Amino acid sequence: MAKDTAVAVTGKRKRDDALSKRNGAKKPATGPAVNGQKKKSTAARPDARIGPVKQKNAGKASKPITAVTKEPYDDGHLYVQIVAGSYERVLHGFSASIPRHLLQTTPDTSEPAATDDVTFSDTFLFAAHASSVRCLAVSPPTESDKRFLATGSSDERINVYSVSTAPPKANGKPSLPSLAANVVVENPRNRSLGSLTHHDRAITRLDFPAKGKLFSAAEDNTIAISRTRDWTMLSSIKAPIPKAQGRPSGDTAGPGETPAGVHDFAIHPSQKLMLSVGRGERSLRLWNLMTGKKAGVLNFDRSLLTQAGEGKFGSGEGRRVLWNAAGDAYVVGFERGAAVFGLDSKPKAVIRPSPPTKLHQSRVLKLGSHEVFATSTEDGRILFFDLDFPESETGAEQLPSCTCVAQLGGKAAEISGRIKDFEILRVGAESSVTLLVVTASSDGAVRLWSMPDTLNAVESAAADAGEQVKSVPSPPVQVGRLIGTLETGSRITCLGAFIMDGKVSGDAANGDDDIATGADENSEESD
Template sequence: MATAVAGKRKREDNSMSSVKAKRPAVNQKANGSFAKARKNVAVPQPKVDVPVRTKDSEAPETSSKTKPTSTEAVAPAKVIEGDIHLQLVTGSYERVLHGVAATIPRNLLQATDSPSEDATKDAAVTFSDTFLFAAHASSVRCLAVSPATESDKRYLATGSSDERINVYSISTAPPTNDQRVDLPTLASSATVVNPRNRSLGSLIHHDRAITRLEFPAKGKLFSAAEDNTIAISRTRDWTVLSSIKAPIPKPQGRPSGDTAGPGEVPAGVNDFAIHPSQKLMLSVSRGERCLRLWNLMTGKKAGVLNFDRSLLTQVGESKYSSGEGRSVLWNISGEAYVVGFERGAAVFGVDSKPLSLIKPMPNTKLHQFRMVPAVAGSEDGELLAVSTEDGRILFFRTSTDAVADGKEKLPSCSCVAQLGGPGAGISGRIKDFEIVDVQVDEAPALPVRLVVTASSDGAVRVWNMKEQSMGVEEGEDLPKQVGTLIAILETGSRITCLGAFLLDGKAEGMAADEDDADFGAMEDAASSGGE
């Protein structure tokens, strides 16, 4: 009997060893070098979605194996007929979530050499309040809007200091006159009621304040919090699929302005960036002077990149600063990434070597970073847009011809244009902004690029970036001022985050929507998944 049991255990041990031998090896040691970690985790090629061809489309098919370049243009899907409608969503310190629909007349965006007075007299942007949710018990810190779905709706997720993630369903249909409601109000904007804008529930799988939300695809929601975790939720039933745990930093002195309690260490994920292939992710955390690489295929750490002291000095981090990365983002092709600090940023290649620096002039704090894709037919390539403390949006060209040898100072990226700022009469900080491309005229006309900015003083501004050349003017040290201010909305709240997208869905049949039963199921799933 003992011999049979021993033989059975031996066979089980052999089977387990064979299973372990088939598992791929993943380097989990953080040795301070991205180059060594990349030997075991290769960076995959960015995934390019194959466009759906219609009968009227004559564009050639593209293969999913095609590798996009950094200058690849992203063209709008279709030409917008009639007026342009934008959905604006703002979160604020006042714990409310405010939705506003902006209607932009078509003749205000069309490029004409000499517009008539009759054409521009009534060309004014109008705003309509679409929803106002008492979203959280404390300030709204971040929000994210999902890509458009086939059912003409988008998901909206908001994060707050109350440790909750609220999920909403937002319609993509433009407002109509029959949805306007005459309510007594002190505001100048009208009120439009859309029954498809509703709350789906709350997710409470984090233990601390939410710091970052993102929908890399319509089926996944990534969320980061001050509990040093990054959770991945499925939007179908709002179930947490995986949770990535970042290590708690070791105490190395308390930086100035630290909000951690006595005996605690500053902790929490500041930001994360998902590779276009959705197989790799970068993250930066509080109290750490490093960048972490994660393998999303295994959910394990793939490497750590420590910031050199000379690099921190060049980006404006003094010895009394925390030296932590505030934000991180990939470029559109996935061949480089940008790490943002308090007063500067650094551009890294996929080999983890710093390529260039981004410094605002005059020196000021940086808040939000966005990659601006190239427009088909335009001479300007891919740009990096940065919002500043003094009310400007700076556009940098991340590609540079200078070569850094690692010993001398890194070359600086050229600032080719700026929007707003003291020159335009704006001095308040721009907390967040969004860029929306709208195809107003038929090709080969270039699309109109709209920039929506949100300031801490409660003002939401809509800018029209017309076809203007970028670059430093002759005899001037500052970059050229671009963009035309076309509308201002005073929300009366201290805005913390902003979301904006084009309302291009279908407007008919919204009163009796066919998906009402599905909405009820989503609400139950969100409530049960959050608990």
Template sequence: MASATVPVIGKRKRQDAVGKASKSKKPASEPAVNGKKKSAAAKQDGAGVPSKPVATASGSPQDDGPIFVQIVTGSYERTLHGISACIPRHLLQPQPHAHESTQETPATEVAFSDTFLFAAHSSSIRCLAVSPPTEADKRFLATGSSDERINVYSVSTAPPKQEGKLALPSLTATAVTENPRNRSLGSLIHHDRAITCLDFPAKGKLFSAAEDNTIAISRTRDWTVLSSIKAPIPKAQGRPSGDTAGPGETPAGVNGFAIHPSQKLMLSVGRGERTLRLWNLMTGKKAGVLNFDRSLLVQVGESKYSSGEGRQVLWTTDGEAYIVGFERGAAVFGIDSKPKAIIRPSPSTKLHQSRVLRMGGEDGSEIFTTSTEDGRILFFDVAVPEQSEDETKLPSCTCLAQLGGQAAGISGRIKDFDILRLGDADGKGRSTLLVVTASSDGAVRLWTMPDAIEAVKSGSPTNGEKTNDGTSSPRQVGTLIATLETGSRITCLGAFVLDGKASADASNGQDDANLGADEDLAPSESEESE
């Protein structure tokens, strides 16, 4: 494995850029360099978990104006598509009982515009990650592909200008609102295989995993690889005697990882092995290995012909439990690494992307949300239920509600989704959840739902529909407010609220010369020698 990384900007060029920024009369760029004062939103996002917790925002800078949301999608066609959605505030009032009218939602209520669209990689884009906001009203965007590269971009958080929507020509009816502050920062090539997972646990660190069984930690100040964790390559099991595959060509790679909220521990699951690995981020060493029991794999839907490998791992927001996702189910483990409950969709279907959500309200319940092959978003209560009479079987978590599916006229799989919490979006002091879903058929849909567990439990009924095992289907929640057909087979998605302020010198991008996002880190040795 090549441990070197290609810097996105050379030393001489970076010094010239910093010199230009120092000559600027704009005082707003100083906090991005000194970083002594942090906003409350930045502190909250900086201590997040890699399960992509719900973003919290108060909406647009104008309290009575619309809310702008930036959506970024990657696809099999190698294209990176940035979409800006202008959402009127009257659409952000959740209506739990209005799912029957989702197909009659006017298409002109939410205005979509393209911010960027280009071929970012030479192969399909497999994952992407968006960093927490920085003091410079920008976010870092990282994309991973099968071409072994990680592309890094700087994306502005300023809402698009309304008067400039039709300034650029377009082949489609969608307007184009290009922002000059959206810039490409370069590529990182410290992995030797396809990139599988990316995450910004804090605004100054980027964690990346690949099929070369390594997890690299990069610093966003100069994009230097601080450390690289090497997981062991699993031994081949059950291969036929006539297999002619060469050494090292067995299924290998890190499927996913999760960083504890304290940022001192990390969990990882890999291909070709039925284990979970615990890493100490303070020393970079392995701290433990947990083997999945056969009875547990059977209860989460893994047959004897399945691989039994973990596809995804998530920490809860309080760090007291974690969830390991498999192909058709998931298992909840306590902090003592003992299984507490299982999560199974009904009817049985394949799981794709998962998130951990802490609902609003008095109790603040932990909710496990996952997208399925049949076009649904399922919401499970992570609270461990009472033990059943049969001690050999683990209790099942309750499915509180579902969003989408056949009840909303959606049957295609939801490949990825993101959830944004909009504080006081309806002007009545209540929070609203905006769910952005991306399907493999190229459709991006926006949903609204209440940010309260009581409202989710009292969602609209499903007209007595029964599943194959005779149980009732989960209640339907959420209201579809907009749909956009991108024309690409979407593989990954990221979204955040455009709540920043436009810069006076945004045309020349001088404020983007300061690439640093973590002021607590000391400069590298090469910079000190200069």
């Protein structure tokens, strides 16, 4: 019986070997026949998922599959993430792809640059708050692949988001359809982290002085300090309620209440001191961040307010306050002007736009070897004032005026709508730095400008050491050129922007959107 079984198995093996040889001699089929036609192999399609390797490819080395063969930010374009808040409760995020040759500024700015080369892609668009978005802030750059975005609104809430720093993938999934002309590019790394309810009034100011702290101010006269690691409020600074001095027209305080709230605050570069200005009071407050207590109060003199543009019917309230880079001077902005103070809290100079107009957002930056105060105006300009001013004579009541050395936009660029907010980004290496200016107007237009890092007007003014301020000031130099415009269709109130310098990795075939990080997303950040 065992012998018969062995013979049967041997015969079966011979039949199988003969069948394998007969099938191997034929040309391999490309697939099963459907309606008399052969189906194409899925292996020929590059977008198909790849299964087990066949025997005919066993001797060949498998080619790795990557999402991007070349990093997007090295393909001759600069990618910038822009976020805008509006009165319509909408938080609009979009990325701008800027060819780097447009950032090569030339002295001749009479010819407008082509605006068709800059492309915009919508990243997110949704109703973030129950009321208008009043302010937002973006955390400083770190080794991580993300940044924090905080938005404040009149609904007393602070929404916190995690925004990816990776540019849109060049060969990713097809763009989603939209009614607008912009391409819709989603990033799964952009996500909401929740809401903070530290305040019981409208949020007026947000700031990330460091990667681990968030400062927030509101109309309840409170400045809260939160930790970004777990979003816990570490401390709260309470400013006193100002005394009632009449009810100005257009005031939004409730019946029987006094106008109150923190307009703005500025943290010293050492992060040990803080300045704040508020509603209903003509003063500046100094805070000690080491103890969380008030360190002093500076009342604005009537003569100073008059020179700074606050007339008889002006409120005299400080609207903006900023430190310079060295921390040895600060600027207090009013409705139609500003004043420069030293560490001794004495006014050194005033800033007045010409022709007179309202001021909105302000920044302090370096242009060449000079420090410049940049401010946006009601008539669609960004004015640059040189903060290197001559010292006033002892006992002189008239303060010197800072010279306006350059302007961007305005009637010369056919822009008349007010610029509500703007951001200035430095692009390039130390040898060749270009400034990218992102402006947001109340009519819903977001414009991108390219301008040099050094101003010829500033350098020429520095050469005139004998006469620092001319008796008849010359008109400011028109700088910058328009390289891109996006119509958002919303009344923009605040703006934030940063350069997207993250790295993309993953499997494009599987649709992965992983980002190569320098630090884990869930890692704890230092205090």
